[in-house]
Amino acid sequence: MNKKVTFIAPYDDLMAYGIRILSSSLRKEGFSTEIIFTPHILKQMDTHSISLLSDAIKEMTHDSFFVGISFFSCHFNAVKALTEAIRNKIRAPIMWGGKHISARPEDAAGFADIVCIGEAEIAIKNLLNAMAKNDNYYDLNGFWFFKDGNFKKNRLAPIIEDLDSLPYPDYSLEGHYLWDGKTMHKMTGELLQAHLKIAEKTVYQTLSSRGCPYSCTYCSTFKALYSDSGYLRFRTAENVIGELKEMKFRFPRMQAITFCDDNFFALKEDQLEKYAALYRNEIGLPFRCLAHAHDVNKKKLEILVNAGMNELQIGIQTGSEKTRKLYKRGPSTDKVLDAVGLIHQFKGRLMPFYDFIIDNPFEEEEDLIETLHMIQKFPRPYHLNVFSLIFLPGTELQKKAQEKGLIIDSTRQFESRKKSYINFLFYLYCRTIPRRIMWILVSKPMLKTMKHKYIVNFLYFMSDSIKRLLKRKADTWAIE
Template sequence: MRVALISPYPDITAYGLRSIAAFLKARGLAVRLILLPDPLGDALLDAPARYPDRVMADLARLCAGCSLVGMSLMTNYVDNAVQITRALAAAGGPPVVWGGVHPTIRPEECLAVADYVCVGDGEEAMADLAEALAAGSDATAIPNIWTRRADGSLAQNPVRPLTQDLDSLPPPDWSHDDHHIWDPEHAENGIVPLTPAMTEALLARGTVSRLLGRIGYQTMTGRGCPHRCAYCVNDAVKALYGAKGYLRWRGTEHVMAELETVRRVLPHIGYVWISDDAFFARPLEEIREFCRQWKARVGLPFTCLGSPATITREKLDALTDAGLCYLQMGVQTGSARIQELFNRKAMGNAVMLQAMAVINAYKDKLLPPSYDFILDTPYETLADRLESVRFIAQIPKPFRLQPFSLVLYPGTKLHAMAAADGFLTDERRQVYTKSYTMRRPDYVNLLILLAKGGRMPSKLLAWLACDAVAVPLSQPVMAPVWRAVFALAEPVKKLLRLARSWRARPGDRA
């Protein structure tokens, strides 16, 4: 029994898919991992055909000897999954199961294309499905798996209890054993076997890798999130299982063993990106033990994410001593009214500024922290947005901003509200093909982008966001001006990137 697992994500980390691959191998199944990074990346377009015909032909050949194909996807990658599934079906390929966030939220929609849908965590469900198909037994009553019966009725199976002992699951598969990739930057090569050297080169392209000047390896030390933000799909998935027991942690030994193994396979890794939604939510004593073992067994710089309510001086003491070099924190908005809308009232401005002051105390040990902001919320007024900009003017320097245009993902509370209130009228344009980089071209967003690097003088930013200046410049009559400014910004940024690249390689100029 061989299972092919396909990832359409631009990032080759594909943590969830690699975790399922490792679990299936531990159950005695052969696994073929196929990475098909979306050629559009974050620059989404309404382009249903993502991959060249040659790539789909290569994929059909790789999947021809398999008994099941699994694919993980989020909402923005539905087009990829549709193209891949239809190409395999046209070639007479094996049945296809979709899993991940979007199929979990909208299983019935996905079954219009896929043969099966995996709802929720996928390890045990995928193994049970693969084994049922291999044995020719009934595959319509497997927990977490949805499908259509022969009579067309829907087999809507409940989810099984969450695995609480994450240490019972193997770490993600980075073995390169039967791993394959199509690299959009070398599209002419088609799908080729993936080598460790190729993996390291691809990881080096990552945003944080470029920021730190080191090859980064991404992992997770837990699953779930302690918060229930209205814009986040975590809340929808948590509701599927019930909030109790949703946040789970791997043991320190389990994480360290993974990193020791990966460093033997990928010896040029220069730092580790811990991408848990809220790493700082771990209890203090667990963090201290984690740091003790990190120093003894890993010794690399690392980065992580935190939320304002969980960042403390005691935790940062331990983490910076162990090698924490950079962190990211969700701010989202400086408006009290929008914080309540986002269900983040407990993380108001006072709490966030306190966390920022703690982080700033370690500025000699850390790179400037990144603070996430959400733009273009349909419920914001101009007053809300200016309140956010004035909050940015209070952030202690140095810092960076990561501004994301809101995407109303299915299953979130904000999606349901916006649909009911008439703000969401075209899901394909507003959700499925919208990227977080598609910011509205207006005066307030321009201010936030100008403040992005943390270098704009705080008093100047506050003055530009005062009503006397900002209200006239935000009137509809000014809209063509800001559209023109944003239209010019992208080519200018590309020229600056090219200039920096040219200056960084003096040997190429000879």
């Protein structure tokens, strides 16, 4: 009987880029794989839903080498519940992997049999070769093994230095399944395409690199694990365009591409020119990418806009110098405004999306006002993405919060969302508001008057009511 590997992807979209790369890498080595996508698991964590899913997994994994679950910190409780549910139903060992468990492998104690730490391609290939031969695998690098109540802790496996040596992600549909909360469906092209839609467009997401040149204190990456290994690596333009050509053929209704790299602008101008030439000739679809304001210049913008970039997401996060130091993230306000001004020169061809973080317990009101004052200087049009600060396990900022007594349970991500007039202004600034009104809203008399909790509650009530009203109208128009 040919055995296989079963992966479970709990992410809320079906990109699961790491698992798809791992699946195609193992298939290239002659192993069989299957992937179970569970995009709704965070909304279906009740005992009945988890039991139904575990029963379905039991029927599918009787011939699996192991069942591997890769997850983020937000999935920890759901994965823990699912692991407990399947433990007594299957014979295969259970492996956990991903960013959370790589930062805190001890969290797997009592749940997973194996923890894969860091990048998995080399480590899991070695593990499967040993399992297939019934060899002892407890000394293999890249893993912690839970045995007899203790972990056997091994060193990291090496990273793959040549990313071009990896096959393209596995979008074959073969051995792919979708759990909808009640039923396990064999993946079809229609199902997959429906889940690739972003804002009603079919969007393919890819990665052209691994790693980031920056080390922000709130960000969870594998970078700290490989501090001596040159973790930032890039694929060649030819390799990335080859992947996009294959996926464009596989998904003929594809409408856009998103490069999900932490900082696509980390590439040099000559590298971007090569990308642009190939992309224009071979792909020709609008695309979006992410950048750091420090790496934005007019030449790079010209190269990428002329190649089809129509959306650019910039992580600015704060306009406060104090908070920048806390995040260990630049650049200065002047440099941010310079970058925003350069981007505005491409108005009509390029839409910017600027990211900001609120709900930071280390910030004072003055820090947030400083950020709002900076945003007021941004020329329109633009979109704001406003996020609550999340203390992710293993990050420098999470450790600082734990030392200050802000976090009790260090096994999970932690955030402190709150309603305040200042926070309301951030969401209000996402709308098109005249600049003069913006200045009035953040003036000292308004800040003093509007911070009263009854006024704040009323503002949020009105905002929520308007959102519900607009949603009902949109639903009515959709029915008509």
